Amino acid sequence: MLPEPSADLTNIPAGRRLHEAAKLRPCVNLISPRPEFQTMIQNHNTEKIDLEWNDDDVVPAVVYPNLDFLFQQMLRLTLKEVAAGHGELILDVGCGRAIDGAQLCEKGAQVVGLEPSRVMLVRAKEYLSQSSSRVALAQGIGENLPFKPHSFDKVMCKGALDHFLSPDKTMEEIARVLKPQGEMIISIANFNSLGFRLGKRLYPVTKFLSPSLAKERKPWELPPDHKYKFDYPLLGSLVKQHFEVKKAKGISLFFGLPAWGSLLSRLPHSVSYALLKTLDRLARPFPSLADVVLMKCIPVDEPK
Numbered sequence: 001m002l003p004e005p006s007a008d009l010t011n012i013p014a015g016r017r018l019h020e021a022a023k024l025r026p027c028v029n030l031i032s033p034r035p036e037f038q039t040m041i042q043n044h045n046t047e048k049i050d051l052e053w054n055d056d057d058v059v060p061a062v063v064y065p066n067l068d069f070l071f072q073q074m075l076r077l078t079l080k081e082v083a084a085g086h087g088e089l090i091l092d093v094g095c096g097r098a099i100d101g102a103q104l105c106e107k108g109a110q111v112v113g114l115e116p117s118r119v120m121l122v123r124a125k126e127y128l129s130q131s132s133s134r135v136a137l138a139q140g141i142g143e144n145l146p147f148k149p150h151s152f153d154k155v156m157c158k159g160a161l162d163h164f165l166s167p168d169k170t171m172e173e174i175a176r177v178l179k180p181q182g183e184m185i186i187s188i189a190n191f192n193s194l195g196f197r198l199g200k201r202l203y204p205v206t207k208f209l210s211p212s213l214a215k216e217r218k219p220w221e222l223p224p225d226h227k228y229k230f231d232y233p234l235l236g237s238l239v240k241q242h243f244e245v246k247k248a249k250g251i252s253l254f255f256g257l258p259a260w261g262s263l264l265s266r267l268p269h270s271v272s273y274a275l276l277k278t279l280d281r282l283a284r285p286f287p288s289l290a291d292v293v294l295m296k297c298i299p300v301d302e303p304k
Ligand SMILES: C[S@@+](CC[C@H](N)C(=O)[O-])C[C@H]1O[C@@H](n2cnc3c(N)ncnc32)[C@H](O)[C@@H]1O
Pocket: 049, 053, 058, 093, 094, 095, 096, 097, 100, 114, 115, 116, 117, 120, 140, 141, 142, 143, 157, 158, 159, 160, 163, 164, 165, 166
């Protein structure tokens, strides 16, 4: 049985209901794990949720092998960590097109995909109509989950938390809707990765060799649709308010290193893949250096 939403959000809303969603409770009473979080929240708490967000710009026009590999590994390892069991009830917060949720359904789980964007909900519905997986879609935000306490066996949030207005309010909400023995699995880009650190250091040289780069957004800068730049310590301090970290892993290495992607694209596929695989394995014990941080957490009874 799927948990009953506490608001009428189970179906893709008609235009009028979007206005209701836009008025979702503002994030108040925030417990800040680190002072900069409080500042970031203060800077952003008047913003509206982007109910028209779409993923048209997520994949660039040219996809180099390192980005393709990164996306695939992030998906594979996140789903592996979720380890969906038959009949388990799983919530995917910020589900986008619900592609990941559909894969969890194939393992026998019952999945709810939560998403604020009307555009993404339409895309998710389109995607699911071509698939045999049945993901229940709900419009809502992580900061105010429309579910009863202790509803879910697992909650996953992949590549999304840095888009949220209030990641710490979201943690509180995920802890609330998880069953006491439940698990939260998060994967998120690391903006203090080794690749980005080296990229920044080498930037003056890169810019000298390729002046047109100066006009482009640097990979380590905040993308326009992101609210935060996460890194491993920040994610750790965020989750520890409500969770104990059971596992932390790194995924992929050296994304953002100048010319790395174009170099890989000139190599035979087997060679570039072997290189990326090796670096990815090296990254596993070093989430603070890796391109993506993957964490599995369990709720603690009382906030620390
Ligand atoms: C980069 S997409 C990731 C989608 C999906 N998880 C994936 O990995 O393909 C980020 C998603 O988070 C959603 N989002 C933004 N703010 C949110 C919030 N406050 N609560 C829940 N989802 C949110 C966006 O609409 C978007 O679909």
